[in-house]
Amino acid sequence: MSDSGKIGQRMYALVEELYPICRSITGNGVRSTLEIIKQSTPITIHEVKTGTQVFDWTVPKEWNINDAYIIGPDGDKIVDFNENNLHVLNYSAPINTTVPLDKLKEHLYTLPEHPQWIPYRTSYYQEKWGFCLSHDQYTSLKEGDYEVVIDSTLSDGHLTYGEYLIKGETDDEILLSCHICHPSLCNDNLSGIALMAQLIDHLHKQKLRYSYRFLFIPGTIGSITWLSRNENTAAKIKHGLVVVCVGDPGSFTYKRSRDGDAEIDRAVLNVLGDIETDFNVIDFYPYGYDERQYCSPGFNLKVGSLSRSTHGCFPEYHTSADNLSFITPDAMEESLSVYISVMDILENNKTYINTSPKCEPQLGKRGLYDSTGGTHTNDKNFQMALLWILNLSDGSYSLLDIAERSQIPFSTIKAAAAALYGTDLLKETPVTDPK
Numbered sequence: 001m002s003d004s005g006k007i008g009q010r011m012y013a014l015v016e017e018l019y020p021i022c023r024s025i026t027g028n029g030v031r032s033t034l035e036i037i038k039q040s041t042p043i044t045i046h047e048v049k050t051g052t053q054v055f056d057w058t059v060p061k062e063w064n065i066n067d068a069y070i071i072g073p074d075g076d077k078i079v080d081f082n083e084n085n086l087h088v089l090n091y092s093a094p095i096n097t098t099v100p101l102d103k104l105k106e107h108l109y110t111l112p113e114h115p116q117w118i119p120y121r122t123s124y125y126q127e128k129w130g131f132c133l134s135h136d137q138y139t140s141l142k143e144g145d146y147e148v149v150i151d152s153t154l155s156d157g158h159l160t161y162g163e164y165l166i167k168g169e170t171d172d173e174i175l176l177s178c179h180i181c182h183p184s185l186c187n188d189n190l191s192g193i194a195l196m197a198q199l200i201d202h203l204h205k206q207k208l209r210y211s212y213r214f215l216f217i218p219g220t221i222g223s224i225t226w227l228s229r230n231e232n233t234a235a236k237i238k239h240g241l242v243v244v245c246v247g248d249p250g251s252f253t254y255k256r257s258r259d260g261d262a263e264i265d266r267a268v269l270n271v272l273g274d275i276e277t278d279f280n281v282i283d284f285y286p287y288g289y290d291e292r293q294y295c296s297p298g299f300n301l302k303v304g305s306l307s308r309s310t311h312g313c314f315p316e317y318h319t320s321a322d323n324l325s326f327i328t329p330d331a332m333e334e335s336l337s338v339y340i341s342v343m344d345i346l347e348n349n350k351t352y353i354n355t356s357p358k359c360e361p362q363l364g365k366r367g368l369y370d371s372t373g374g375t376h377t378n379d380k381n382f383q384m385a386l387l388w389i390l391n392l393s394d395g396s397y398s399l400l401d402i403a404e405r406s407q408i409p410f411s412t413i414k415a416a417a418a419a420l421y422g423t424d425l426l427k428e429t430p431v432t433d434p435k
Contacts, residue, residue: 005329007333007336008328008329008333008336009329010198011191011194011195011197011198011333011336012332014036014193014194014197015186015190015193015194015247015327015332016324017036018033018190018193019184019186019190019323019324020184021033021183021184022065022081022085022088022183022184023182023183024090024122024124025060025063025091025124025159025181025218025219025220025221026050026060026061026062026158026159026160026218027063027064027065028064029064029183030160030161030181030218031045031160033180033193034160034161034162034180034216037162037197037216038162040197040201041164041200041201042164043162043163043164043216044162044163044164045160045161045162046160046162047160048158048160048161048225048229049156049157050062050155050157050158050159052159052225053228054221054224054228054229055227055228057221057224057225059158059159060124060125060159060221061155061156061157062155062157062158062159063090063152063153064152064153065081065088065092065150065151066151066152067081067082067149067151068080068087068088068131068151068152069081069149070104070146070147070148070149071146071147071149072142072144072146073143073144073145073146074142078137078141079131079133079137084118084184084320085183085184086118086119086120086132086183086184086185086320087132087133088130088131088132088150088152089107089109089121089122089123089128089129089130089131089132090120090121090122090124090183091122091123091124091154092128092130092150092152093123093127093129093150093152093154094150094152094153094154095129095148095149095150096148096149096150096151097147097148098145098146098147098148099145099146099148100144100145100146101141101142101145101146104141104148105138105141107128107129107130107131107148108130108138109121109130109131109133110133110134110135110137110138111135111319112135114135114319114321115134115135115136115139116134116135116136117134117319117320117321118132118133118134118320119318119319119320120132120182120183120318120319120320124221127154129150131148159218159221159222160218161180161215161216161217161218161222161226162180162214162215162216162217163214163215163226164200164213164214165212165213165214166200166203166204166208166211166212166214167211168208168209168210169207169208169209169210170210170211171211171236172210172211172238173210173211173233173237173238174210174211174212174213174237174238174239174240174343175213175215175237175241175294175301175303176196176199176213176215176240176241176243177217177223177241177242177290177294177303178192178193178195178196178215178216178217178242178243178244179192179218179219179222179244179289180193180216180217180218181218181219181222182219184320184323185318186247186322186323186324186326186327187245187308187326187327188311188318188322189243189244189245190247191245191246191247191248191335192244192245192246194247194332195243195332195339196214196216196243198336199214199340199343200212200214202336208347209347210238210239210346210347211236213233213237219289219290220290220293222290223290223293223294224293227299234301237294237301237302238302239262239264239267239302239346240294240302240303240304241264241268241303241305241306241339241342242289242291242294242303242304242305242306243306243339244289244305244307244311245308245309245310245311246306246307246308246331246332246336247308247326247327247328247331247332248308248309248314248326248327248331249308249330249331250308250309250314251276251278251279251280251309252272252276252279252280252306252307252308252335252338253279253280253281253282253306253307253309253313254268254269254272254279254280254281254304254305254306254307255282255283255288255291255304255305255306255307255310256284256304257284257291257295257301257303257304258284258295258300259300259302260283262302262304263302263346263349263400264303264342264346265302265304266400266404267346267349267400268304268306268342269281270400270403270410271338271341271342271410274410275338280310282310284304288311289305289311291303291304306338306339308331308335341411344411344414345400345410348399348410349398349399349400350398350417350429351393351395351396351397351398351399351429352389352393352399352420352421352428352429353394353395353426353427354389354390354391354393354394354425354426355425355426355427356390357394360387361390361425363386366425368386368419368420369383369386379412381408381412382412382415382416384406384408385402385408385412385413385415385417386416386419386420388402388405388406388413389402389413389416389417393426395429399413399417
């Protein structure tokens with residue numbers, strides 16, 4: 001197996017390890033998940049007490065669960081949390097009672113359109129109990145009394161999240177954020193966790209201009225909590241992506257930042273435009289994942305969301321069908337490659353000044369034009385990239401600007417700029433992004 005194939009398998013193996021754990025926005029499932037991540041990546045684990053005020057929100061009670069089941073009138077266990085942790089309404093209050101079928105049905109959730117799938121449902125901020133089951137199970141229930149047991153606790157505790165910082169040459173940061181609050185759902189969002197862990201490993205081997213901050217957080221309340229505790233740090237974030245649903249083989253989808261034309265938006269679209277023609281682009285709207293918190297008007301961070309099939313738009317979303325057979329190592333590895341390419345643009349989107357701006361400098365005598373044996377001698381894109389860079393490098397065009405205008409891949413523009421810089425035909429200026 002090639003090294004690239006092994007990367008996808010490593011990502012998939014992490015998903016397999018995390019898949020059985022029952023996670024929620026608080027509790028031991030989150031802690032167990034972070035401890036597994038910590039075995040390969042020394043993340044810092046933070047605990048924030050129940051009742052802590054975080055802007056307009058309050059850190060909720062901690063939820064933990066030991067067991068849950070329904071026993072039918074004939075004494076058979078018909079719903080069992082230990083068989084699938086989606087069977088319990090996530091954050092369900094504890095219950096131990098016997099109820100008739102009509103009362104039980106008030107607390108049951110199914111998917112009639114997919115009668116063999118179990119839905120994922122939550123009750124984070126209102127205390128109630130419930131079970132999720134397949135519609136086939138639901139329709140087979142017989143009249144009679146049912147024993148219902150949910151052995152859970154809702155009590156003062158903590159909200160837990162993980163954080164990791166890779167220091168670069170500057171204090172300017174790129175944010176990568178994923179939610180870790182879902183139970184046994186692979187694409188949403190164990191795939192995001194696996195991608196971030198592997199991206200950390202990759203970036204550690206690179207020379208970096210930016211610093212990189214990785215957040216493994218419960219959805220919504222996690223980003224709100226982090227932002228509340230880190231307003232000064234948030235001001236350092238120049239670009240960011242919310243990592244979600246990156247494991248299925250669907251086409252890529254990009255949700256723009258609130259600004260819509262920030263450098264991160266342009267970088268992602270440049271990469272996607274080079275690799276496929278059927279990717280999807282969504283303008284920012286204030287719903288979805290944690291991008292809506294990072295892009296709230298009080299922060300307005302330049303954060304988009306890069307996924308494959310996007311949330312709510314694939315049938316398996318928030319169901320038991322989002323399992324280990326729905327994602328693939330190849331899809332996760334391709335997603336990682338896209339993220340790496342986006343980071344490469346952000347790292348190398350420099351602005352130069354042509355040191356010989358009066359007419360074209362002679363490239364042939366510098367070994368850059370139609371020479372034999374050169375790395376790029378027969379690459380017409382490379383030759384055109386040299387000319388585009390020399391023409392537009394007046395201190396006002398970045399390399400990404402030049403790639404967009406010339407319609408030449410950024411990787412070629414970057415290589416041509418490096419060649420010109422090596423002959424002293426370019427000098428670097430600070431990167432500016434008026435957007």
